[in-house]
Amino acid sequence: MMMVGGPQDEISLGSTPPRLSKSKYLSGLQCQKRLYLEIHHPALATPPDASTRAILDMGTEVGEWARRRFDGGRLVQAGYRQTEAALTQTAALMTDHTVPAIFEAAIQADGVLIRVDVLERLSNGQPDQSTWRLVEVKSSTKVKDVHLDDLSLQRHVLLQAGIQVAACALMRINTGYVYAGGIVDLEQLFAIDDVSSLVEERQSKVNEKLAIMKSMLAGPTIPVVEPDDHCLVPYECPFWKHCTKDKPARWIFHLPGSKKLATDLVAQGIETIDEIPPQTRLTIVQRKVKDNLEWVSKDLSAQLRTVAFPVHHLDFETFNPAIPRYPRTRPYQSIPIQWSNHIEQVDGALVHHEFLHVEMNDPRRPLAEGLLKSLGEEGSICVYSPYEKSVIEQLAEALPELRVELRRLIKRIWDLHPIVKDHYYHPEFGGSFSLKEVLPAVVPSLRYDDLAIRAGGQAAAEYYRMVFVEMDWVERATIRESLLRYCERDTLAMVELRRALKEKSGHL
Ligand code: SF4
Structure with a gap:
């Protein structure tokens, strides 16, 4: 500090x-x-x-x-x-x-x-x-x-x-x-x-x-403290926005990755990403942020073509209660409670399937049965992180009677996240490849700000409230609808992202 x-x-x-x-x-x-x-x-x-x-x-x-x-x-x-x-x-x-x-x-x-x-x-x-x-x-x-x-x-x-x-x-x-x-x-x-x-x-x-x-x-004055990495440890300071409001848009602490590098650069008198000396050792992502240019790899098109139709676009929502709710689960174990699947046929036609467990009992078996039915036997399963794979692996572990079929799904998983990370960059990503950052930059018409639920942590908390706390059926119905629309947006985002990237790669 x-x-x-x-x-x-x-x-x-x-x-x-x-x-x-x-x-x-x-x-x-x-x-x-x-x-x-x-x-x-x-x-x-x-x-x-x-x-x-x-x-x-x-x-x-x-x-x-x-x-x-x-x-x-x-x-x-x-x-x-x-x-x-x-x-x-x-x-x-x-x-x-x-x-x-x-x-x-x-x-x-x-x-x-x-x-x-x-x-x-x-x-x-x-x-x-x-x-x-x-x-x-x-x-x-x-x-x-x-x-x-x-x-x-x-x-x-x-x-x-x-x-x-x-x-x-x-x-x-x-x-x-x-x-x-x-x-x-x-x-x-x-x-x-x-x-x-x-x-x-x-x-x-x-x-x-x-x-x-x-x-x-x-004392009569506010202490003068420069914001830096101390503002995030042990907890993110709620005054961060206030303290950084006059910083330049390309302020050095917006450089992704280790904040130690930013602290070292500040000590050398460097205030913005654009002033970073050329000889500074940066990661690939940091270099992209410094270059601040849209970039499309020549291999993007070939990478996108590795997908097999019909393409399923899958997203889970989970919650992880500190106090376990279902037998044979541990504190904080992630329990899948919802999925959304947008299925795109080779001619571009789109079908949407979804599941949300609303009862107080263990959601995993009905969720997995519905999932297997929706995903069928054919096509890639497009995801946007390794998380969906780990959820399916955990389901297979918990449900021996469905284990073989669930494990078969894993072979069909096709992760869009590393393809974006390795083959495309847009200055608005700001060094982050999360779907919430990537989507508005690549598909500006599709955002999250019109939704009542906009983040996974909020979805988990609202699910808990809907199932275990809320008594009012109108409120429960409202939460249910918000959860469904949030998960649906995540998978529609993947569909539109794939399409937009295909378009960009076609202009090479
Ligand atoms: S953001 Fe918080 S921790 Fe950082 S300088 Fe301001 S008040 Fe201190």
């Missing part, structure tokens, strides 16, 4: 120092400007998109499941905006020795207010000297540095508040668990890692870091 001294926008400050929280502290570790903007100018942040909201919702659901692992635990009912009530309720629960664990415990000390996911009572002392285990719940599958920073701050606040912390743990999803059906085995679903010593190692730095953040927040 490059931090530059000197004033930027002057701001006026109130007399009360702003209170920090777990998330604010982590923001401050990532970037001082981020913390400053979150406290003083939150409206400048880009709101989370539908896919990000879905991830946050999944985290909430995992948190609720995690509480079931602590028999007799009690939830602090006061919400995040009811600080005084939350502090009072927590204090009452802590002095009640019959309460073995407190969920969402509110503790405030040293100018920081935290809500602890689980504060588990390990022993009762006299009169109020219980010892506690601090448990942070994450929907993650492994321990990350950011979790340890989070726990070190919480431990700091608890110690400052005079609470005896005997251990620190991270409770996370165990992807090795295979759900057998019936009641979910919470002992297996969650792994609890004791990270006490790792948290203690970081403890000594918390004081110092908090002091720096508080003094920065008390």
Whole structure:
């Protein structure tokens, strides 16, 4: 992170120092400007998109499941905006020795207010000297540095508040668990890692870091920080759009691939892709972005002709619930729930088939049976990533009775993605060969912005809502329709992309 001294926008400050929280502290570790903007100018942040909201919702659901692992635990009912009530309720629960664990415990000390996911009572002392285990719940599958920073701050606040912390743990999803059906085995679903010593190692730095953040927040100016690769780690900063709004269209950080190269080039005083010195080692894709020209390989036409008619254009949508829903599945296992198939005959005639599972039971068998019928025995199966192949392989693994037929499909798969990547480039790709970038550049008439669902993550979240949450049949019908139109667009996009590329290759 490059931090530059000197004033930027002057701001006026109130007399009360702003209170920090777990998330604010982590923001401050990532970037001082981020913390400053979150406290003083939150409206400048880009709101989370539908896919990000879905991830946050999944985290909430995992948190609720995690509480079931602590028999007799009690939830602090006061919400995040009811600080005084939350502090009072927590204090009452802590002095009640019959309460073995407190969920969402509110503790405030040293100018920081935290809500602890689980504060588990390990022993009762006299009169109020219980010892506690601090448990942070994450929907993650492994321990990350950011979790340890989070726990070190919480431990700091608890110690400052005079609470005896005997251990620190991270409770996370165990992807090795295979759900057998019936009641979910919470002992297996969650792994609890004791990270006490790792948290203690970081403890000594918390004081110092908090002091720096508080003094920065008390200052009259926004810290001047240049956006670079630090803005994406550990989380993409919501102020990215704000901080980069005045950057040139061909700004060096728009170069795809490793952000380290862009950081090195910035250190040499290079601001745009066009200024990259000719001797710089670039990948093939980076070179195409630098050249910024439409390019058609002489082999494109021959590559496109390797397809066999009738051409099936196939796309799956999947969802991957943290809490497994179907027997013999694991947490986060991708479960196909939908497919679309546009079939193009040699004369150009187009037929569309589609499938969407709307029941609460396992979709895989009916989905696979319908798929086999739709794909028949003939023609290429055009896809736009290796993902469809892996879904079919997983279906074959899960459904022994259909295994032979499903595996036969794999031999017919014809992937358009590497053909585009190796034989065509358009400046509007910006170095990305994802269908969402390629389509508007090659087939401008066909876009995604008229659809209610526009991304895979959003589709997965909406599917979950339609099947497991939503009770209103009108709302369910609306989601169903949106899902069908989204998947249909993906396969129609492949049809039109193949046609447009054929046209371009014909002009050589
Ligand atoms: S975009 Fe980067 S520089 Fe701007 S606030 Fe976020 S992390 Fe800091």
